[in-house]
Amino acid sequence: MQALDCHLPAFRKTFVKNFCSVCCPADALLNKSYIRNKMDHNQMEIQPWPQEGLERVESCPICGEVDRELLYEGLTDRVFFCAPGRWSLYRCMACGSAFLDPRPTPATIAMAYNIYFTHDDGVEGAKGLFGSLKRRLRNGYINGLYNKNIQPASKIGHLITSLLPPKRRQIDESVRHLPTTRPPGTLVDIGCGNGQFLRMAMQLGWQTWGVDIDPKAVATARKTGAKVIHGGFPDTGLPSQHFDLVTLSHVIEHVHDPIAALQEVFRILKPGGQIWISTPNMESGSHARFGPTWLALDSPRHLVIFTRQSLKTALISAGFSDVDYKPCPMHATEIFKNSLRISRGEDPFGSEESKLPLFLYFEAKLADFQALLNPSLCENIIATAKKSNLSQVV
Numbered sequence: 001m002q003a004l005d006c007h008l009p010a011f012r013k014t015f016v017k018n019f020c021s022v023c024c025p026a027d028a029l030l031n032k033s034y035i036r037n038k039m040d041h042n043q044m045e046i047q048p049w050p051q052e053g054l055e056r057v058e059s060c061p062i063c064g065e066v067d068r069e070l071l072y073e074g075l076t077d078r079v080f081f082c083a084p085g086r087w088s089l090y091r092c093m094a095c096g097s098a099f100l101d102p103r104p105t106p107a108t109i110a111m112a113y114n115i116y117f118t119h120d121d122g123v124e125g126a127k128g129l130f131g132s133l134k135r136r137l138r139n140g141y142i143n144g145l146y147n148k149n150i151q152p153a154s155k156i157g158h159l160i161t162s163l164l165p166p167k168r169r170q171i172d173e174s175v176r177h178l179p180t181t182r183p184p185g186t187l188v189d190i191g192c193g194n195g196q197f198l199r200m201a202m203q204l205g206w207q208t209w210g211v212d213i214d215p216k217a218v219a220t221a222r223k224t225g226a227k228v229i230h231g232g233f234p235d236t237g238l239p240s241q242h243f244d245l246v247t248l249s250h251v252i253e254h255v256h257d258p259i260a261a262l263q264e265v266f267r268i269l270k271p272g273g274q275i276w277i278s279t280p281n282m283e284s285g286s287h288a289r290f291g292p293t294w295l296a297l298d299s300p301r302h303l304v305i306f307t308r309q310s311l312k313t314a315l316i317s318a319g320f321s322d323v324d325y326k327p328c329p330m331h332a333t334e335i336f337k338n339s340l341r342i343s344r345g346e347d348p349f350g351s352e353e354s355k356l357p358l359f360l361y362f363e364a365k366l367a368d369f370q371a372l373l374n375p376s377l378c379e380n381i382i383a384t385a386k387k388s389n390l391s392q393v394v
């Protein structure tokens with residue numbers, strides 16, 4: 001951790017802590033420094049993933065269709081620079097999901113997470129006067145939304161934020177669209193990382209649980225006061241029919257069997273309970289623009305990448321109903337920036353200052369605007385779905 005702290009740029013930390021860690025075996029974490037891995041990447045690129053550590057994926061992991069098209073081949077780890085191997089990504093001709101074939105086996109996937117980082121101190125937000133003002137406005141908005149009294153807060157925060165739809169969407173996403181129309185209940189965040197979301201959910205009155213496979217993340221998240229369990233996914237070990245809400249932020253694309261994972265969520269939800277899920281979107285403007293250097297390909301950690309329709313298919317296959325998509329914040333500019341750096345062979349989260357060329361900046365803004373008109377083009381898919389009141393224990 002010390003070595004990583006020395007070398008990991010601040011923005012990278014912010015980004016990575018939002019990533020999934022449930023499929024990241026703890027003892028593989030942080031045993032190499034970031035710089036060391038980056039320096040070794042060229043050598044690692046030409047090293048294959050061990051043959052015995054690969055498995056074939058002959059049909060779509062979401063719908064079972066065998067008809068597919070090759071999208072990209074020769075993909076390498078250009079985000080964390082720690083995984084060997086070259087990867088081929090296919091698109092299912094039936095549901096539109098993309099998936100790696102072959103892919104790392106569950107027994108060897110830890111090699112792709114050598115420097116995965118999920119357990120910083122959980123202190124968020126900009127510092128200084130401007131940071132303080134932003135925090136007050138944000139808390140004011142949340143207080144108005146949920147009728148709470150989180151401090152420090154500015155009473156005009158609710159009014160100002162309500163007039164700024166992009167900001168409102170961003171905050172709504174950060175509180176994971178917690179329901180405003182029902183009293184708080186019990187929730188679990190699978191892949192909770194440092195517990196930042198758990199802290200907010202507790203302030204809003206929820207009984208909070210977390211699950212993470214990284215013991216350091218678990219230790220950090222426990223400081224929030226939430227009940228945090230060291231466990232994996234889909235094998236969470238959580239009690240059946242216990243939760244009103246289960247959240248998964250950028251987790252589902254990392255698991256080998258997304259349907260089994262969603263069935264596990266279904267099992268632990270009470271009848272009438274809800275899942276909240278977010279994941280990258282194959283149909284996003286940034287993917288269309290950058291193709292094989294799109295940030296969210298993240299090979300070989302992203303095993304399945306969804307479309308809005310294929311995520312719905314997966315949720316329904318697992319037993320859910322009432323699938324509802326949430327408005328997505330406008331993320332295209334930052335993802336364009338990261339993807340551009342990948343296309344130049346650079347670290348997508350390098351500390352060097354980088355700005356988008358003007359034409360790309362406008363393309364990113366256009367992508368966000370198009371996603372407003374056609375939400376199937378959003379950078380991320382955010383969806384909720386329900387477990388019917390009539391559901392029995394699975």
Ligand SMILES: [Zn+2]
Pocket residue numbers: 060061062063064065092093094095096097
């Ligand atoms: Zn499919």
Ligand SMILES: [Zn+2]
Pocket residue numbers: 019020250251253254302
């Ligand atoms: Zn991910």
